[in-house]
Amino acid sequence: xxxxxxxxxxxxxxxxxxxxxxxxxxxxxxxxxxxxxxxxxxxxxxxxxxxxxxxxxxxxxxxxxxxxxxxxxxxxxxxxxxxxxxxxxxxxxxxxxxxxxxxxxxxxxxxxxxxxxxxxxxxxxxxxxxxxxxxxxxxxxxxx
Amino acid sequence: xxxxxxxxxxxxxxxxxxxxxxxxxxxxxxxxxxxxxxxxxxxxxxxxxxxxxxxxxxxxxxxxxxxxxxxxxxxxxxxxxxxxxxxxxxxxxxxxxxxxxxxxxxxxxxxxxxxxxxxxxxxxxxxxxxxxxxxxxxxxxxxx
Numbered sequence: 001x002x003x004x005x006x007x008x009x010x011x012x013x014x015x016x017x018x019x020x021x022x023x024x025x026x027x028x029x030x031x032x033x034x035x036x037x038x039x040x041x042x043x044x045x046x047x048x049x050x051x052x053x054x055x056x057x058x059x060x061x062x063x064x065x066x067x068x069x070x071x072x073x074x075x076x077x078x079x080x081x082x083x084x085x086x087x088x089x090x091x092x093x094x095x096x097x098x099x100x101x102x103x104x105x106x107x108x109x110x111x112x113x114x115x116x117x118x119x120x121x122x123x124x125x126x127x128x129x130x131x132x133x134x135x136x137x138x139x140x141x142x143x144x
Numbered sequence: 145x146x147x148x149x150x151x152x153x154x155x156x157x158x159x160x161x162x163x164x165x166x167x168x169x170x171x172x173x174x175x176x177x178x179x180x181x182x183x184x185x186x187x188x189x190x191x192x193x194x195x196x197x198x199x200x201x202x203x204x205x206x207x208x209x210x211x212x213x214x215x216x217x218x219x220x221x222x223x224x225x226x227x228x229x230x231x232x233x234x235x236x237x238x239x240x241x242x243x244x245x246x247x248x249x250x251x252x253x254x255x256x257x258x259x260x261x262x263x264x265x266x267x268x269x270x271x272x273x274x275x276x277x278x279x280x281x282x283x284x285x286x287x288x
Contacts, residue, residue, distance in 0.1 A: 032205040033212055035221075048222055056224050057201075057208045061176040064201045068177055077179075078192055079234075080200050085227040 001076040003142035004108050004115035013101045015066035015123075020054055022093035028058040053090035059097070059131050060085060063123050067101050071119075076140035078114060084134040091130050099123040104134070113141045145220040147286035148252050148259035157218075157245045159210040159267075164198055166237035172202040197234035203241070203275050204229060207267050211245050215263075220284035222258060228278040235274050243267040248278070257285045 029038030033055035101121040173182030177199035245265040
């Protein structure tokens with residue numbers, strides 16, 4: 001595992017990819033965000049986006065999957081504390097999401113053997129940004 | 145439907161309830177946030193929270209379900225633009241989530257026939273706050 005002392009400001013974690021299938025968009029939104037623009041392709045076609053779009057919460061959940069694989073599988077995290085998330089473009093069925101995270105700051109607290117770390121991340125469709133995010137998280141410092 | 149002109153600063157939308165079942169916590173996190181504290185009860189019992197906790201993204205998704213039922217089923221929304229989310233306490237299996245949203249500001253743009261609306265929301269376990277949120281969203285003004 002990577003602890004706070006093993007990380008550097010500006011360090012980047014490139015994401016893998018995640019394809020947004022129409023069936024999963026509908027399944028997610030049926031449970032968590034049941035608006036017609038997310039669950040009813042025919043009604044959505046006549047709506048403000050001219051077709052079905054993913055719930056913003058679904059795109060956020062996929063961001064978490066991408067960063068879990070790219071970063072939290074390696075970095076000794078404790079908990080996410082604060083998220084600032086900008087939804088920049090609608091995510092449509094068939095879009096392949098990717099992106100990256102970059103460490104913005106690390107503040108080790110020796111008395112607690114942990115660190116406050118902020119990161120910035122972007123989720124793109126391979127070229128244009130779909131979602132931008134700033135995260136404040138708590139991570140472990142290296143055990144003494 | 146309620147349009148921007150029908151809403152007032154300070155107006156509140158009380159949420160219903162949503163029980164966080166262990167099976168759903170594990171199912172959500174297996175797909176979107178596969179860390180052991182969210183998917184492996186035995187390992188999580190020995191971890192920093194002393195048991196399984198929901199992914200923060202899962203709690204956010206349930207917030208969306210609660211506000212979709214309480215507010216977006218009535219208010220003529222267009223899109224969420226920016227979320228600021230503080231995760232305040234771990235959410236454990238069996239917790240019944242509820243809360244409310246309150247309108248913080250509304251700025252009608254007559255030339256676009258829409259409005260920028262900000263809300264503040266809190267998700268609680270019935271007493272203590274679990275998640276606090278500020279949302280900037282775009283909603284419809286009343287059709288001319």
